[in-house]
Structure formats: structure tokens, C-alpha cells
Amino acid sequence: MKLLILLASIFTATASHAMISPVGRSTALDYAGAVITSTVEKHFINVKAGAAHAAGTAVVLDLTADDGATVTTSAAAGQSPLCIIVTTCVSGKICKCQKYGLMDAALFDSTNVNAVAGSRWYMSTVNAGYLQARTTSLATEVPGGIFYDAATASGTIQVFIDL
Numbered sequence: 001m002k003l004l005i006l007l008a009s010i011f012t013a014t015a016s017h018a019m020i021s022p023v024g025r026s027t028a029l030d031y032a033g034a035v036i037t038s039t040v041e042k043h044f045i046n047v048k049a050g051a052a053h054a055a056g057t058a059v060v061l062d063l064t065a066d067d068g069a070t071v072t073t074s075a076a077a078g079q080s081p082l083c084i085i086v087t088t089c090v091s092g093k094i095c096k097c098q099k100y101g102l103m104d105a106a107l108f109d110s111t112n113v114n115a116v117a118g119s120r121w122y123m124s125t126v127n128a129g130y131l132q133a134r135t136t137s138l139a140t141e142v143p144g145g146i147f148y149d150a151a152t153a154s155g156t157i158q159v160f161i162d163l
Helices: 002-018
Strands: 043-049 058-061 070-072 083-085 094-108 120-123 145-147 155-162
Touching (some): 043 083, 058 083, 058 094, 083 155, 120 145
Antiparallel strands (some): 058 070, 083 094, 094 155, 145 155
């Protein structure tokens, strides 16, 4: 009987530890007190590209596919960003897409407003797949994180993603 209880407790302990995810993991420092960049927390998902996407492209779910995995770009107001494509992705292929953490090169559209470090970013309503800044938050728009850098021209920008 004691053996059964011991085995049950070991199984339960093993099962509960298997559920631990990287969420809440601490960033590590080296001996000089600098952040070890490989320990900075980032979360990714795999998505299916509904079209070819460049690295840094912000994508939304493709609601016409009805599979919960296919993504596309959209410039429609109010679209909720799903993630940002990490490397160039071919149509129909499975691609790595970032949902959380620091990203060095997201696509930025400066058509409406310049990016300000520390301000929220939104899906562009001008250029599909790009991020844009707003002078004021709109109830119909969903922010996806913050700008790490300021930018006055369209191109790539460093952002923190929180989706």
C-alpha cells in the first residue's frame, strides 16, 4: 500500500512539473551584471501562411480559412494582431510567428504618425502587415505592444510584442 502511495505521489509530482511553461522565467545576468540576450523571454507559435510574408510582418487570422492556423495581412480598422512573422515565409508553409517579447525588426508605417519610444503600436490601417502609431487610442483598435525606438520614416523598428 505504501508503495502505491509513493508511486502515485511520484507520478503526480512528475505530471505537475510537466505543466510548467517558460512563462515567468527570469532573465539571466552575466557576472558583469549585463543581460544575457539568449535568456530574454520570447514566445512563438506556428502559423500557416495564407500568402507570402516578409520577416517583421504583422498578421491576423484568416477568417475565410476557418482552420484557426492560417494567417493573412489586413489594413482594415479594428483588426486584432495575432503575431509577427519571424523569418520570410512562403505561402502555404508553416512559419514561426512571435507573440511576446522583444523583436528587433518589425515593419513600421509612418504614414499617419511617427513612432515614439514607449508608445503603443497598432496594426496599420494604410499598409497591411505593418505597425503604426496613434496620437490617441481608439476604442476600435487593439494595441499589440510598445515601440522601443522612435521613428519618423517607414521601415523596420524595434518593438516589444505583448499579444
